[in-house]
Amino acid sequence: MAAKPENARAQSTAKTPETTASANATATTATTTTTSPESQATPTAASADNTTAAKNSAQAKTQAKTKAKADTVTHAGFDPQAWRQLLGPKYWGSWLALGLLAVCAYIPNRIRDGLSWLLSFGLQHLNIRFRRIVFANLHTAFPEKSDAECKTLYRKILLQALIAAFSYGESVFLPRFMLKRRWQVFNQEALDWALQSKKPIIFCVPHTFALDRCGLYLSFSGLPMFAVVNDQDNPVFNWFLNYQRITFGGTIHTREAGFRSILKALKQGRHCYFLCDEDLGPESAHFVNFFGVPKAMVGSLPRMAKVTDAVVLVLYCCYNLKTAMYELHFTAVDNFPQENAGSAGHNEQGLDEDLQRITDIFMQDIAAAPEQYMWFLRIFKTVPDKRYFVDIYENSHGRKVDHVIDYAHRREPLLEPLMVNEKNYQPPVDYAPIVAGLKAKQQAAADHSRAATVCKQGA
Numbered sequence: 001m002a003a004k005p006e007n008a009r010a011q012s013t014a015k016t017p018e019t020t021a022s023a024n025a026t027a028t029t030a031t032t033t034t035t036s037p038e039s040q041a042t043p044t045a046a047s048a049d050n051t052t053a054a055k056n057s058a059q060a061k062t063q064a065k066t067k068a069k070a071d072t073v074t075h076a077g078f079d080p081q082a083w084r085q086l087l088g089p090k091y092w093g094s095w096l097a098l099g100l101l102a103v104c105a106y107i108p109n110r111i112r113d114g115l116s117w118l119l120s121f122g123l124q125h126l127n128i129r130f131r132r133i134v135f136a137n138l139h140t141a142f143p144e145k146s147d148a149e150c151k152t153l154y155r156k157i158l159l160q161a162l163i164a165a166f167s168y169g170e171s172v173f174l175p176r177f178m179l180k181r182r183w184q185v186f187n188q189e190a191l192d193w194a195l196q197s198k199k200p201i202i203f204c205v206p207h208t209f210a211l212d213r214c215g216l217y218l219s220f221s222g223l224p225m226f227a228v229v230n231d232q233d234n235p236v237f238n239w240f241l242n243y244q245r246i247t248f249g250g251t252i253h254t255r256e257a258g259f260r261s262i263l264k265a266l267k268q269g270r271h272c273y274f275l276c277d278e279d280l281g282p283e284s285a286h287f288v289n290f291f292g293v294p295k296a297m298v299g300s301l302p303r304m305a306k307v308t309d310a311v312v313l314v315l316y317c318c319y320n321l322k323t324a325m326y327e328l329h330f331t332a333v334d335n336f337p338q339e340n341a342g343s344a345g346h347n348e349q350g351l352d353e354d355l356q357r358i359t360d361i362f363m364q365d366i367a368a369a370p371e372q373y374m375w376f377l378r379i380f381k382t383v384p385d386k387r388y389f390v391d392i393y394e395n396s397h398g399r400k401v402d403h404v405i406d407y408a409h410r411r412e413p414l415l416e417p418l419m420v421n422e423k424n425y426q427p428p429v430d431y432a433p434i435v436a437g438l439k440a441k442q443q444a445a446a447d448h449s450r451a452a453t454v455c456k457q458g459a
Contacts (some may be wrong), residue, residue: 003126004455005159005228007201007392008111011277012440015075016213021100025300029223029292037186043154050182051365063106063408067389068441072096072229072356074251075308078079078092078229078242078251078252078253078254079248081234082239082241083236083239083243083264085159086235086239089348089383091235091236092162094234094236094237098169098236098240101166101168102172103168103174104167104169105167105169105170105172105173105174106164106174106377106431107166109324110150110324112163112166112167113116113163113321113324114164115162115166116159116162116163117159119162120155120156120158120159121155121159124154124155124158125332129396130158130161130376131154131376132393132395133375133376133377133396134154134157134375134376135150135395136155136373136380136392136393136396136405136407137377137379137380137392137393138150138153138254138396139381139407140175140293140392140407140410140411141292141293142288142291143407143408143411144205144372146345149367150364152166152369153371156171156349156371157370157371157373157375157376159321159371160209160319160372161374161376162207162231162264162373163209163215163319163321164209164210164319167213168212168240168241168244171212171213171216171244171247172240172243172247174271176220177431179216179220180220181323181391182213182324182326183214183217183220183325183326183328184320184323184325184326184327184328185217185327185328185330186327186329187329187330187331188330190313190331190332191313194311194313197307197311198313199309199310199312200266200267200270200271200272200306200308200310200311201272201312201313202266202271202272202274202301202310202311202312202313202314203215203271203272203274203313203314203315204274204276204301204312204314204315204317204333205273205274205275205276205315205316206275206277206316206362206366206373206375207275207278207317207367207374207377207379208316208317208318208366208372208373208374209372209374210275210317210318210319210327210372211275211317212241212244212245213317213319213326214315214326214328215227215245215273215317216245216247217326217328218271218273219246219247219248219249219250222247223271224249224250224269224271224274225250225251225270225271225272226250226251226253226265226270226271226272226273227243227245227250227251227252227253227334228253228255228262228273228275229241229252229254229255230254230255230257230271230278231254235331244303250270251265251270253265255280256425258389259300262304262306263307263308266308266310267308268306270384272304272310274298274304275298276297276301276355276358276363277290277295277297277298277299277359277379278297278298279297279377279378279379280296280298281382281384282294282298282300282427282428284299284380285297285299285382285428286298286299286351286352286355286402287352287384287428287429288352288355288356289356289359289361290359290362290363290379291363292411292428293380293411294360294383294384294389294411295379295380296382296428297355297359299351299355301335301355301358301407302336302338302355303337303339304338306337311334312331312336312358313330313331313332313333314330314331314358314361314362314365314416315328315329315330315331316328316329316331316338316361316362316400317329318365318369318372319372329365331361333357333358333361333400336354336357337354338349338350338353338354338373347402373451378393380392380393380398382428383410384427384428384429384431385399385423385427385432386415386418386420386427386430386431386456387414387418387420387425387427387431387432388409388413388414388417388418388431388435389409389411389413389414389431390405390406390407390409390414390418392405392410403411413431413434413435413438414435415435415438415439415442417432417435419451
């Protein structure tokens with residue numbers, strides 16, 4: 001069907017021999033009848049005007065095409081052809097690793113899972129950065145767990161990480177029918193409800209090991225998707241990770257491409273795969289209660305939903321080791337953002353409440369199987385106020401510390417401030433008045449206890 005307009009244009013611009021001869025005759029007559037300089041000047045000026053008009057017309061068409069392309073949803077910050085610049089010897093090791101992933105893709109998944117299970121027992125004893133960060137996070141988020149329980153959970157986390165690593169080649173190298181049979185959807189009604197609204201959907205996804213594989217289900221099902229991602233340090237792996245995310249269509253938007261590209265894609269009807277539990281630093285941090293710990297979270301989610309009139313779904317992704325299936329659990333979020341959000345955005349209280357609602361759903365899913373979550377990420381990196389909260393990752397930077405890390409005071413603020421070696425330090429949240437209130441409460445409780453003791457002694 002698309003070829004017909006092209007043929008029509010070709011026919012309208014093609015010249016027959018008769019037309020060419022007639023045009024030549026006309027040109028000859030025009031040349032012989034213009035003898036005076038004055039008569040020669042007129043057609044020359046007209047020709048110049050025609051040339052200028054043609055140029056202007058061509059420029060207008062070019063600008064129109066450029067605008068049309070700009071109005072089309074494309075990749076933002078990702079080039080699928082970037083691999084062409086990554087073929088030098090410097091990257092051969094990375095390409096070899098991808099070749100091994102291609103081989104692993106055709107190994108039966110049950111065999112790969114068994115190999116991952118065996119490797120997890122040996123690797124759990126290596127004192128690597130991965131291990132130190134995981135234990136710091138577990139001790140902070142689950143203070144009630146003993147060291148033995150944390151070690152058991154760490155091995156399960158390592159197992160899920162190995163399974164995910166060995167399976168990354170499947171989405172690129174395996175045929176569609178082999179991928180299709182590995183997905184299992186729960187609460188399909190929530191997804192159907194969102195699709196029936198005819199609005200763009202923001203899928204809020206926590207950082208679980210299965211997030212990439214489950215995300216493919218959406219584009220595989222024919223949904224127009226785009227994912228918001230961060231660039232990886234290794235350019236080959238960065239290209240491959242993003243390329244496998246668009247195996248069945250969709251686009252990639254890096255965070256460096258800006259917030260407007262995300263809004264534009266949503267307004268044009270695409271659905272967003274959004275990792276909103278990410279810690280992007282103190283500049284954009286909004287803190288939520290994550291397993292009793294103040295955790296930085298992306299604060300743009302309510303605004304995205306408000307500006308684009310999008311529906312918000314929580315999508316929890318996990319890998320079921322018993323069934324060898326990737327599970328997608330959908331949860332609808334009603335009245336998001338809250339109705340008190342104005343046209344310019346949320347007030348701070350409403351925004352924090354909306355973010356906490358999403359986090360509560362995350363925690364409910366993660367608590368059921370904590371080994372599915374990427375605890376090797378520095379999820380508690382950004383603190384509300386460095387004067388009152390400790391850095392739990394001190395021993396994760398390759399250097400030893402000569403003191404025991406106080407994980408409890410990443411959950412609760414210190415009552416006496418620490419020294420901060422930053423000039424003009426401005427905390428994301430000023431905890432000085434909060435700590436003053438806590439100290440006042442403690443003092444009041446102590447006074448009450450003292451008075452009660454005096455009364456008992458007097459009696």
